[in-house]
Amino acid sequence: MKAVNIRxxxxxxxxxxxxxxxxxxxxxxxSDTTLPLTQMVAEAFNKQKGVTPVAVTGGGSxxxxxALVEGTTDIAMSSRPLKFHxxxxxxxxxxxxxxxxxxxxxxxxxxxxxxxxGKLTRQQLEDIFTGKITNWKEVGGADARIIVxxxxxxxxxxxxxxxxxxxxxxxxxxxxxMSATGSIIQSISQTKGAIGYVGLAYVNKxxxxxxxxxxxxxxxxxxxxxxxxxxxxxxxPLFYFFDTKNEAKLKPxxxxxxxxxxxxxxxxxxxxxxx
Amino acid sequence: MKNTFKRxxxxxxxxxxxxxxxxxxxxxxxxxxxxxxxxxxxxxNSTMExxxxxxxxxxxxxSKLSSYEIKEIFDGKIxxxxxxxxxxxxxxxxxxxxxxxxxxxxxIGANFENLPKLLSxxxxxxxxxxxxxxxxxxxxxxxxxVLPEKKLTLKEFFFGREWFPTSQPAAQFxxxxxxxxxxxxxxxxxxISLPLGLSVxxxxxxxxxxxxxxxxxxxxxxxxxxxxxxxxxxGLIVIVPTIQRLFDLPVGETALAGSLIxxxxxxxxxxxxxxxxxxxxxxxxxxASLALGATHWQTIYKVVLPYSSSGIAAAAILGxxxxxxETMAVLMVTGNAAIIPSSLLEPVRTIPATIAAEMGxxxxxxxxxxxxxxxxAILFIMTLIINIxxxxxxxxxxxxxx
Numbered sequence: 052m053k054a055v056n057i058r059x060x061x062x063x064x065x066x067x068x069x070x071x072x073x074x075x076x077x078x079x080x081x082s083d084t085t086l087p088l089t090q091m092v093a094e095a096f097n098k099q100k101g102v103t104p105v106a107v108t109g110g111g112s113x114x115x116x117x118a119l120v121e122g123t124t125d126i127a128m129s130s131r132p133l134k135f136h137x138x139x140x141x142x143x144x145x146x147x148x149x150x151x152x153x154x155x156x157x158x159x160x161x162x163x164x165x166x167x168x169g170k171l172t173r174q175q176l177e178d179i180f181t182g183k184i185t186n187w188k189e190v191g192g193a194d195a196r197i198i199v200x201x202x203x204x205x206x207x208x209x210x211x212x213x214x215x216x217x218x219x220x221x222x223x224x225x226x227x228x229m230s231a232t233g234s235i236i237q238s239i240s241q242t243k244g245a246i247g248y249v250g251l252a253y254v255n256k257x258x259x260x261x262x263x264x265x266x267x268x269x270x271x272x273x274x275x276x277x278x279x280x281x282x283x284x285x286x287x288p289l290f291y292f293f294d295t296k297n298e299a300k301l302k303p304x305x306x307x308x309x310x311x312x313x314x315x316x317x318x319x320x321x322x323x324x325x326x
Numbered sequence: 327m328k329n330t331f332k333r334x335x336x337x338x339x340x341x342x343x344x345x346x347x348x349x350x351x352x353x354x355x356x357x358x359x360x361x362x363x364x365x366x367x368x369x370x371n372s373t374m375e376x377x378x379x380x381x382x383x384x385x386x387x388x389s390k391l392s393s394y395e396i397k398e399i400f401d402g403k404i405x406x407x408x409x410x411x412x413x414x415x416x417x418x419x420x421x422x423x424x425x426x427x428x429x430x431x432x433x434i435g436a437n438f439e440n441l442p443k444l445l446s447x448x449x450x451x452x453x454x455x456x457x458x459x460x461x462x463x464x465x466x467x468x469x470x471x472v473l474p475e476k477k478l479t480l481k482e483f484f485f486g487r488e489w490f491p492t493s494q495p496a497a498q499f500x501x502x503x504x505x506x507x508x509x510x511x512x513x514x515x516x517x518i519s520l521p522l523g524l525s526v527x528x529x530x531x532x533x534x535x536x537x538x539x540x541x542x543x544x545x546x547x548x549x550x551x552x553x554x555x556x557x558x559x560x561g562l563i564v565i566v567p568t569i570q571r572l573f574d575l576p577v578g579e580t581a582l583a584g585s586l587i588x589x590x591x592x593x594x595x596x597x598x599x600x601x602x603x604x605x606x607x608x609x610x611x612x613x614a615s616l617a618l619g620a621t622h623w624q625t626i627y628k629v630v631l632p633y634s635s636s637g638i639a640a641a642a643i644l645g646x647x648x649x650x651x652e653t654m655a656v657l658m659v660t661g662n663a664a665i666i667p668s669s670l671l672e673p674v675r676t677i678p679a680t681i682a683a684e685m686g687x688x689x690x691x692x693x694x695x696x697x698x699x700x701x702x703a704i705l706f707i708m709t710l711i712i713n714i715x716x717x718x719x720x721x722x723x724x725x726x727x728x
Contacts (some may be wrong), residue, residue: 113687198577204492205687220401227661
């Protein structure tokens with residue numbers, strides 16, 4: 052009887068410890084664009100001694116901000132600023148929200164590697180994504196239908212692209228909505244006439260990024276140096292939102308990501324450092 | 327004494343079983359009631375973002391705009407007031423951020439103190455303007471006219487063609503393309519999986535070598551346990567490019583890919599349950615049929631299948647339920663484009679995929695949230711109707727056999 056009791060206690064102890072530790076983690080949730088970056092920073096941060104561990108999940112900027120309103124996350128990662136109704140929701144729940152810019156990201160417009168088209172103007176991009184231009188030959192490519200890929204409406208990338216490149220116009224009804232950046236890369240790499248947009252950090256050798264021009268004269272390639280210097284026009288800040296009540300608990304992690312070490316990871320990951 | 331004790335225990339166990347049955351039924355009913363209550367709240371809300379209004383100049387004769395017209399105006403597809411019943415003037419769009427094009431930051435004030443007055447001035451000075459502004463900056467002295475809020479109507483929801491739930495100023499909640507997309511993908515999944523599943527079940531129960539059956543059955547049951555995300559991944563990497571190559575399509579993400587994946591997922595369920603039902607046919611019936619001179623096939627067709635029709639109906643209902651409600655796999659392979667499918671080789675958007683993709687970001691209690699619940703209610707009704715039909719058909723068969 053006694054042996055059973057001791058064994059039960061011993062098995063229960065690690066569970067208690069895990070529960071205690073879980074209760075004391077920093078939960079970060081939100082944008083898929085900031086996800087790989089935050090995961091790498093969290094890994095480096097967690098290796099340090101005596102720090103509260105950080106747990107990171109994705110789901111989209113909208114998901115992260117909703118979680119912050121409901122109190123199920125400590126930090127909401129977002130690739131877009133707060134919307135008006137979200138600000139009102141925070142006020143209604145008596146949350147004072149602070150925003151920190153942790154990195155900048157360039158949105159890259161990508162096509163299949165075999166596509167002849169190498170550059171497009173903002174107006175052409177708007178017409179392609181709203182469905183006005185439907186064939187690649189209208190923009191100097193082969194005679195093939197343009198297949199438009201976009202993210203789901205919960206994505207901050209979607210919102211940013213819609214607001215800044217498409218001037219708030221809606222996407223074409225025939226646009227294919229994928230729920231993750233990885234799906235867009237996978238789909239575009241296997242579809243010849245495809246076009247889509249992803250964060251710069253996700254571009255790999257299976258897709259081809261396009262040079263973009265906002266004034267129809269200077270076409271700028273989406274490279275790290277162009278984004279850092281500000282020459283590449285489709286650049287956006289990446290945010291962390293948190294409740295100021297938790298500021299003390301979150302300060303170590305946030306100052307880590309803004310420190311030289313954190314920003315070095317930002318740069319290594321393909322994003323643009325803030326400083 | 328022992329007898330009364332035993333009787334008491336039996337009564338007690340009966341009571342517990344009755345209680346658990348009641349609790350389960352009540353829980354299911356509560357879930358359904360919750361679903362419909364949230365969904366019906368949708369029709370008491372307008373589709374404009376909460377706290378925002380649409381305002382026009384006082385001289386504009388237009389008194390109301392439909393949700394679709396508002397979206398087309400802000401998308402740049404309707405460009406003249408004449409197209410919506412006004413004067414022949416081009417429409418000038420205005421969002422609250424555009425105020426900086428007219429006034430400087432100092433004039434607006436650090437806490438936007440002067441914004442109501444400045445907004446009023448802007449709307450008053452441009453006769454062909456349509457302004458999308460927060461309600462809190464429209465005060466009593468507003469010199470423009472605020473267009474009345476329009477609630478979402480049943481007709482707009484069920485027969486609208488466009489699904490843009492986050493578009494502002496007018497979100498579009500047209501579920502027609504979603505409903506037809508769901509039905510189309512599920513129909514083809516059922517058409518592929520039911521005959522195939524039934525054939526495999528008959529083969530395994532009646533015709534196969536016992537060694538073959540003993541090998542196949544655990545393998546097929548294993549297939550039923552594979553998570554749907556894995557099927558979706560398989561579909562995206564293998565089935566979609568294959569369809570693209572085979573049919574020479576610009577893109578492989580089509581309703582066909584969705585139907586194939588759903589059929590593959592529904593097959594193990596249909597096969598195992600039908601096979602179990604077919605195997606419970608009593609030997610006496612089969613042997614009587616064979617003794618009367620029927621061939622093996624005639625026995626299967628005329629004796630075994632009608633006898634196990636209720637089990638086969640159960641298998642069909644479960645398979646159909648899986649085909650209609652499956653979310654992750656369909657989300658990954660059908661392309662999620664909200665258009666009305668005209669062929670199998672076009673992308674579609676199904677209701678479960680829509681709910682899965684959008685539920686996380688819909689603000690709780692908002693109109694988008696309620697729209698998703700309304701979609702769930704529609705899905706529930708669709709499944710209910712199909713279940714009733716399948717049940718009815720199998721009952722008719724049973725009655726006609728008597």
